[in-house]
Amino acid sequence: MSSRLFQSESKFIERCRTALVNAQSDSVIKAALADYGMSDEQLNEGQQLFARVQAVWNANTADEAETTQASNLYKATYNQLQSVFKIHRDKSLIYFKKEPDVLVKLGV
Numbered sequence: 001m002s003s004r005l006f007q008s009e010s011k012f013i014e015r016c017r018t019a020l021v022n023a024q025s026d027s028v029i030k031a032a033l034a035d036y037g038m039s040d041e042q043l044n045e046g047q048q049l050f051a052r053v054q055a056v057w058n059a060n061t062a063d064e065a066e067t068t069q070a071s072n073l074y075k076a077t078y079n080q081l082q083s084v085f086k087i088h089r090d091k092s093l094i095y096f097k098k099e100p101d102v103l104v105k106l107g108v
Helices: 009-025 027-035 040-095 100-106
Strands: none
Touching: 009 027, 009 040, 027 040, 040 100
C-alpha cells in the first residue's frame, strides 16, 4: 500500500495552513519547534510563503473555471455547427446526386 503525501492540492494547502496556525498559536508546539531552531521569524516567513501559495492557488482555480466555461461553450457551438452541416451535406448529396463533379468541388 503506497503512502501519498497529500490527497489533493487543496487538502495539502489546508494542512499547511493548519500547521502554521497551530505552530504560531500553541506555546507547546512553538517550544518544540524552537528546540529544532525554528524561530518566530521563520514561522512568519512560512506564513508569507503560504499567503503567496494561496494567492496563486486562487488565481489558478479561477483560470481553470474560465477554461472549463470556454471549452463548454466551444463544444456546444461545435455541436450546433455539426448538426447544421449534416443537414446541408445530406441535402447537397440528394440535390447533386447526378452531378458528381459538383460533389467533388463541394468536398462532400
